[in-house]
Amino acid sequence: MADARPAEQFASLDQQRDVAHAGMWVFLASETLFFGGLLAAYTVYRIWYPEGFAAASTKTDVVLGTINTAVLLTSSALMGAGVRVAEARGSGRAVGLLLLGTALLGLAFLGVKGTEYVKDAHDHLVPGYDFEFDERLRRGAELFFLLYFIMTGIHAVHLTVGILLVGAFAVRAWRGAFADRLEPVAIAGLYWHFVDLVWVFLYPLLYLNGRAG
Amino acid sequence: MSTIAVAPGRGPDESAIRIPNYLNTGTTLRSWLLTTDHKRIALLYFASLTAFFFIGGAAAVVIRLELATPQGNLIGSDTYNRLFTMHGIVMVWFFLVPAVPNTICNFVVPLMLGAKDLAFPRINLLSWYLFMAGGLLTVASLVAGGVDTGWTFYTPLSTLFANSYVALAALGVIVVGFSSIATGLNFIVTVHKLRAPGLTWYRLPIFIWSLYATSVILVLGTPVLTIALVLLLVERILKVGIFDPALGGDPLLWQHIFWFYSHPAVYIMILPGLGVVTELVTCFSRKRLFGYKFVAWASIGIAVIGFLVWGHHMFVSGQSLFASLVFSFLSYVVAVPSAIKVFNWTATLHGGWIRFDAPMLYALGFIGLFTIGGMTGLFLAALAVDVHVTDTYFVVAHFHYIMVGGMVSAFFGALHFWWPKITGRMYPEYWARTAAALMFFGFNLTFFPQFILGYLGMPRRYHAYPPEYQVWHVLSSGGAVLLAIAYLMPLVYLTWSMFRGVRAGPNPWQATGLEWQTPSPPPKENFATTPVVVRGPYDYRDRAAHPQHG
């Protein structure tokens, strides 16, 4: 379109796109350290309570956790496809559908996660509210579940933001809003993939520890 | 430094009267509160930071008054705890951390880069609103009754025992952290992507390198503080045990993640100062910077190594001895890049044609006080010495030499140096020199006795003390009065100069930076045409006969 002009602080649209990408990457580096604080807590308490952590980890629902991991990985693939269609100047409707699929899979993830939380509460695994565990391993297990809830909770908050963002972009893409400006889709994609990336590490740390007995 | 096309030089007295500049294009309140112009946002920050500086300063005044006598006869211990906590929180997060980045840098960085604005002007404005929101939460906690944990929020005191408004203050610090991250992100992207044609990395002023290093810490350190405070709030509000030893947690984990941010935060506070001083030393000695690349990379070195030393705050806390040894060693290593800078400033001054204008007085004061602060930091990095002086006034004196003697001096130096650019008017030189001298004298009188107090064993954070310490405390309190006067003076004469000062013209210091090649005050879009840079910085040639380094 002819009316595509950069914002006043930029010399060109290329520069503007470049800057938007760079900004998102710097933000994600910051986010890495945000989750890093939680991972540091996990690391030191796992060093202190290896048995309690292993015992507690086996109480999580590995089936639902694995399904959820697959859901999130698939959503990332759809997002990646959506970005590539947009980059190839493909149809806005295709981009919109792919982003819609991405957001719906994100919602599915949250649904499964909610089911898990209900199950955890039912199994007396909520520290500070209702927590029962083998006394010898209780302290490590309680710390594990505390971190489990905080880590998955903060991840879910990030995912919710992603769902809103990608959902809104799906509608706009369907209406053809990104025909001449592609970078918003790619940047939303970066954020989505990052949230996926966090889960890739949370999954083995929270669900798989101690499974071999 | 560069060849650029700007409006031809006008006489100092006729310029800036009817020429449109960033101040007179749009004068409604709305045009200020919704501005995305980095220069106006800088002024919004100036106003807010001044208010916070005097809130934090008022707390310090009461503290020093109480300490003038050995008995606790002015305020009780509980009030005293709340005062020094509020002094720390306000001064660290609402003055020192944003002091130079959000005010001076916000104003001059796009000008120095030859850019029209920062990369994300709306995020810049958002950062100010976040800053104000965090400030209001913190002030609300102060009004409600204050916080008594110290600015470090140590657990389990902060999570289990403190009956004060910890949650509110912690929330305020979390929110102001988002402002920090937004600021750092904006500067990093701007420095990478918005430099004028020809402005390569090694043609950037050291001020930009320092700010870049600062921004790296802001972006990578602050989120760790955020998550630490989130964990603190979870433990305090939901009554679960993350740091509580009775529930299997470790209070030292708080200290680890808190200091992961808060030691580098010291460099957030001092690195911009190191940049300011480099600009001042070169300009007022009319010399090229000695060893440009060393000074530039020393900034980055400080930002990286500064993240590896935080355990020196935990030598007596129960941290493992091996970890203490590692942290002690690395704390010595981080002193090297700082020493490089001091050495290179000194070498730059050598043989220079030095002028003692007010900004230069502040810069020279900075070099002396920063060196003392840094050297005493090495005492504290040594395990055995640290055990003797931990939590004494020696530590208090050490970090005030860095932050107040160093950073606040640099802030005032920068403020005077760029004042003509910001307002278009000169400050009164006589009063400015007087204030600078008084600040130096008052500062040393306030804080040097505290080294002695600490060495003699006076612990920090007590409102009453044995009478044998009184003489040093009286000296310190007397110095604080002088310091307070020295801080109030600029408020008066700078305000006066905004209306009555002599017109400055574009480049009153004959400085080489790009920011001096556009009118003062600058037009809204900064430059009439984008400058093209063909030379390095600090191209001072007044003493062409003198052998040049660099």
Added chain:
Amino acid sequence: MSGRFRSVWLSWAALVALLAATTGLAYVPLGRAALPAALAVASVKAAVIVLVFMELARATGLTRIAAGAGLFWLCVLLGMPAIDYLNRAARPVTERTLYTSVSPPPRR
């Protein structure tokens, strides 16, 4: 256009295969090697996501710096406290193994 998508679908297939692998590995008694194995698989998955989906492989300059800095600082944040906790003389007293192996029982 299908060529552009091949990398996406191939990556997706690889990620799901790696997920199956790590889940299966968790039930193999690897002892001390279990955690490194799980983290190695997660790192490969992360590399696929970052290099292909986030297109880091094609990126330049600041993007690479941001990614590298995030990774380096994360290692510092996890590693330095680990140095401390692995070398503490005093450990918490409730974990059964610690009574018998590392530290003496509590004196409370």
